Amino acid sequence: MxxxxxxxxxxxxxxxxxxxxxxxxxxxxxxxxxxxxxxxxxxxxxxxxxxxxxxxxxxxxxxxxxxxxxxxxxxxxxxxxxxxxxxxxLARRAWETPQALVATDREVPYGAEPESEQRIPASLPGPDVDSILALATRTSLSPGTLEAFRSSIEDYWRRDDQHGGEALRPAIVGQLRYVVGLLKENRPPSIQNGLYQIAAELARLTGWTHFDARQYNQARAYFTEALQLAKEASDHQSIANVLACMSLQATYQDRPADSLALVTAAQDQARSTPDSTPRVLSMLSMREAFAHAILGNRDSTHQAIGEAHRQFGQIQTGDQDPAWVTYFDEPKLIVDTGIAHGRLGDSVTAEPLIADALQREDRANQRGRAFHSFWLARTQLDQGKLDQACRTATQALEPASAVASERVSGHLREFYDQLAPHRQEPVALAFEARLRELLPPVSGSLHP
Missing domain, CATH: 1.10.260.40 (lambda repressor-like DNA-binding domains)
Structure with a gap:
């Protein structure tokens, strides 16, 4: 052409x-x-x-x-x-190029040479050559290749917890497109099914990075693609996990009825296969508790919390948990229990649960520490413990500033808004000063 x-x-x-x-x-x-x-x-x-x-x-x-x-x-x-x-x-179009390979256009005066740093290094092959070389390797896919993909996904998730997913997204999208390209060729069923599962998890991870950045339309598009890929693999547990992510997003978009419908569908998917483990079912019950709590369904929230703890108590050492649910350990169960109570307005019950979990939480998980510290501060503020709440929120700022997560930053700015009646108190002023230092205000989100 x-x-x-x-x-x-x-x-x-x-x-x-x-x-x-x-x-x-x-x-x-x-x-x-x-x-x-x-x-x-x-x-x-x-x-x-x-x-x-x-x-x-x-x-x-x-x-x-x-x-x-x-x-x-x-x-x-x-x-x-x-x-x-x-x-x-829409789903990603076939012509879209992985972001990692897109060069930023800039205007260059007529007849002038572009600056050297704008050029693609001569030592690197172009996208077309990458595609040709990829074709040459596609006949040698093996179970070991699938394990290598899964290992890279686990590394993406670990780095996402530590630093946020914004910087990772181009690499994740590039790998997703590469795996989707592999799916166009005929392969043994076990390899093809594994590729669908890997592509589904990469799409879910991409959706998660958009969700964490509060880019909800993009997140929903990738979550939908992940559902389609997981369905091709007949992976009911993966379908359940994607629906659980969409349920969590619905709580952020103030659509609790949608959240409950999505997590109920997730539980149906998980229960439709004997492969589902107690850890998966426990995590899904806790997501159900979140939805009920936002709807104000106190009895249903307590029932869902009880079921989450019952399922967690049935976990055994030899369970074959999917890699994506291993994050849901005992501290996570406890902190989520506290958050569910906090969403119900029961801050007296919530505070010690969240505080206990924070003491045992992996310190490498910067986003989790910041997010859970915000919830602890919120429960303390709800009880009138202004000094303690501001100190806790201030402690949350350091891990929050270390991770690119607009979701977490938004929560801490939300806490600042909740301080309005106490804005001139010394502890509130100290928190505001530290907030402005570590998390610069975005347009309209932080007022003097």
Whole structure:
């Protein structure tokens, strides 16, 4: 295909423009087409050709006389205009390049040479060569290869706990695309099934990094892809885990009824297979407790907590737990129990549970320490223990600043907002000063 006919990438400034993001999110193609015209120089006739639409139809859309909602048309627009799938609520498009391989465009004066640091080092192969070399190795996949993939995923999760997933995401997405590419070839069923499971976990991990950054639309898109991949592998435990992640996200989006429906579906999936372990069922019961607590269902919350502890008590040394649930140890069970009570407003019960778990928690888990310290501070503040609550929240700031997690940072700014009645107290002023030092304010989130 000649270069003139090949769809060009939209400018990064347009794809990151809030107006464009909002228009894509609600699929307001009248605004999308206008923005593409004014900011990318792609006129209606070119839009029509790229998206396989008639010029009159594009004109009607721009004039507000017609709306486009059919999925086939939405996909043609994404592919024709090179709008990343997640912006339109679609799965990742086949043409999207792994972020690790995308070079940032910059304007260079006519006739000038680009600066050396902008060039791809000559010692590194280009993406096309990478693809060719990958083809040469695909015939030798073995169970050992799958174990290597699983080991890298475990390392991703460990680094995510320590530093957050933002910096890891390009590598994770690149590996996800590579594994999805491997799935296009015929392989022995055991290898193919293992690849589907690995791809599902990589998609879930990618969704998690978006969720932790509070990028909920992107997270949902990747979680949905993870569900589809896990379904191809008939991996009911993995399906349950993805649904549990989506349930947790629904609590953050203030949709507790959705949260309960998703975690109930997760439990149904887990119970449909004899492979589910007590640790998996315990974790899912605790997620159910969170949903009930937000809904204010006190009795149901206590029942779910009781079931979580009952299942945990049945864990045996030889259980074949999936790697993704091994984080759910006794301190995690205890701290989640405290958080569930805290969500119910029972801070007197919650405080000692969270405090005990924090003492035993792995100190390498920076995000967990910050997150759980916030909850301890919140339960202390609910009891009127202002000095203690501010000291606890201040202690949470150091691990929070060490990990890229907008979810955790948001909780600590939320705590600051809860201090409004005490804003002039010395301990509150000290917390505010430390908060501003370690977690600079984002627009509209922290007021003087």
């Amino acid at each position: 000649p270069d003139a006919d090949r769809p060009q990438e939209l400018p990064a400034r347009l794809l990151t423009d809030p107006e464009m993001i909002n228009a894509c999110q609600v699929r307001d193609f009248a605004s999308v087409f206008r923005l593409v015209k004014t900011k990318a120089g792609i006129y209606p006739s070119m839009i029509a050709r790229r998206c396989e639409l008639t010029p009159s139809r594009v004109g009607e859309v721009i004039a507000g006389q017609r709306r486009l909602s059919h999925m086939d048309v939405v996909e043609r627009i994404a592919d024709g205009l090179r709008i990343p799938g997640h912006m339109l609520g």
